[in-house]
Amino acid sequence: MGKDDAPLAHQEEPMRSSPAASPSTAAPFVSVVIPTCNRRAVVQRCIEALARQTYAAFEVIVVDDGSADDTPAYLEEVPRRHPSLSFRWFRNEPQQGANAARNRGVRESRGAIVALLDDDCVPEPTWV
Numbered sequence: 474m475g476k477d478d479a480p481l482a483h484q485e486e487p488m489r490s491s492p493a494a495s496p497s498t499a500a501p502f503v504s505v506v507i508p509t510c511n512r513r514a515v516v517q518r519c520i521e522a523l524a525r526q527t528y529a530a531f532e533v534i535v536v537d538d539g540s541a542d543d544t545p546a547y548l549e550e551v552p553r554r555h556p557s558l559s560f561r562w563f564r565n566e567p568q569q570g571a572n573a574a575r576n577r578g579v580r581e582s583r584g585a586i587v588a589l590l591d592d593d594c595v596p597e598p599t600w601v
Contacts, residue, residue, distance in 0.1 A: 503531040503601055504584030508574030509592040510538040513547050516592040524555040528601040532559035535592075536578045539568035
């Protein structure tokens with residue numbers, strides 16, 4: 474047997490796409506966590522933009538950090554205004570700060586991926 478006739482010690486397998494890259498794999502569920510306090514108009518713009526997302530497998534979690542304005546009243550109305558949006562909100566009493574609100578949102582999240590978003594952001598339709 475010559476050098477060229479020697480059996481291969483290792484034969485490479487053909488490359489295959491990973492299951493995560495397969496188009497048949499379900500999209501991961503994403504939780505978008507937004508802390509807010511006394512910023513009804515600002516958080517409303519943010520939620521309106523999230524309601525226009527092209528990605529469907531996500532929820533929005535808002536943690537109100539003890540607002541004294543009409544933010545809680547608006548948050549109560551979100552499910553009626555946007556019935557197709559998966560939306561939950563929680564209230565910290567007394568105020569504990571934005572970081573505590575974020576942490577609470579993360580604890581309440583159901584997503585495989587958690588995205589933190591400030592209430593003054595207006596995400597593009599393909600952000601999620």
